[in-house]
Amino acid sequence: MQFISEQRLDDDALEREFTLGEIPGILWTPATVSEPAPLILLGHPGGLRKMYPRLLARARHSAAAGFATATIELPGSGDRPRSAVAEQARADLRRAIQAGEPVAEEIVERLILPLVDKAVPEWQSALDALLSLPEIRGPVGYSGGVIAIGTRLAAVEPRISAAVLFAGSYVPRTIFDEARQVTIPLHVLLQWDDEGNDRQMALDLFDAFGSSQKTLHANMGGHTGVPQFAGEEANRFFTRHLT
Numbered sequence: 001m002q003f004i005s006e007q008r009l010d011d012d013a014l015e016r017e018f019t020l021g022e023i024p025g026i027l028w029t030p031a032t033v034s035e036p037a038p039l040i041l042l043g044h045p046g047g048l049r050k051m052y053p054r055l056l057a058r059a060r061h062s063a064a065a066g067f068a069t070a071t072i073e074l075p076g077s078g079d080r081p082r083s084a085v086a087e088q089a090r091a092d093l094r095r096a097i098q099a100g101e102p103v104a105e106e107i108v109e110r111l112i113l114p115l116v117d118k119a120v121p122e123w124q125s126a127l128d129a130l131l132s133l134p135e136i137r138g139p140v141g142y143s144g145g146v147i148a149i150g151t152r153l154a155a156v157e158p159r160i161s162a163a164v165l166f167a168g169s170y171v172p173r174t175i176f177d178e179a180r181q182v183t184i185p186l187h188v189l190l191q192w193d194d195e196g197n198d199r200q201m202a203l204d205l206f207d208a209f210g211s212s213q214k215t216l217h218a219n220m221g222g223h224t225g226v227p228q229f230a231g232e233e234a235n236r237f238f239t240r241h242l243t
Contacts, residue, residue, distance in 0.1 A: 001129035003027075013063035015056075020126055022080065024048060025072035028059035029135055036137035037068040038242040039130060041123060041153075041160075043144030045169065046077030058143070058231065065235045066243070068136050072126050074146075075118040086111055093170070097196065108170045112148050116175070120152045127159060139242050143234065147205070148175045155181045162241035163187070164234045167202035168194055176208045185213040187237040189230055192220050 005017040014031045017024065026048070030037055040062055044051045048071065059069040076083045089111035096103045130136055139161035142150050150165045155178045167190040188206050192199065206216050215237075219227055 001126075009060065011060055011064065013060060015059075020072065020122075020129060023072050023122055023126070024078065025070060025126060026052075026055070026059075027068065027070045027130065028056075028063055029068040030063045030066055033066060036135055037066055038139055038141070038238075039127075039136050040067050040069045040141040040143050040238060040242075041127070042069050042071040043142060043146065043150055043166070044071060044074075045145055046074040048073045048078050061231055061235055062238075065239060067141075067235075067238065068130075069143075070126065070130055072122060075115060075122070083114065086114065103170060103198070105173060109172045109174075112146070112170060112172050113174070115146065116148050116152050116172075119146075119149050120156065123149070123153055124157060127157070131159070141238050141242050143238070145169055147171060147202075151175050151179050151182060151205070151209075154184055154186075155179070160184065162238060164189065164237060167191075167205070168197050170198060171201055171205055176205060179205055179208040180210045182209050183211050185237075185241050186211045186215070187234055188214065188216050189226065189234070190216060190218040191222060191226060192218050193222050195222055 001018050001020050003016050003018045007015050009015055012031045014029050016027045042055055055071055062069045076086050089107055092107045140159050141162045142153055142160050143164040145166040146169045147165050147167055148171050150163055154160055154163050162185045164187045167188055186209055190202050
């Protein structure tokens, strides 16, 4: 991990951009905390620069609650090399949604499974580097999407103790089997009218999770209409399970 920039934000949080090999990322830490802070990994659907305003808002709320947060760019997003297979699958998905047709499982598998297979080891490498920093400690949480990535991470990464998962993307059927292996506390956010989400698939995935402590927080509205109080509730969830 190599830090390439640093700035102190108005609310007294510290933002540092870094690279992990070819992977860009951002780390936010509370600037005034005198001891190491628990870490939350911020998941997103890709395009770090495009997502930056929303990620920054989430990071600031978390810093105010005493958490460090970090994110990395997804494979095939931002300035990272594109995958022709993924681009074709994404085009097929959009075409099906615009035509009002059911999205075939093979389209979802072509788009999501290679992404999960590559992204999860990258998140684990980032976690190795982040936890080596003196200002960060465990336990670790995961917050955001892509929900298939969050599900795989929760199933295979023992350092993640709790997760807030955003139900806003399609999920391959094989991920449902992995969801049954997830036993950590979960808080799942669902936008009821999300135009790009299969609501029933999200409900079925929630049902599949093996966690004995899991909560579904559903709100009316589209994909980007998550109310502020939903984020506040997510912070309270992490306060219960990471501090």
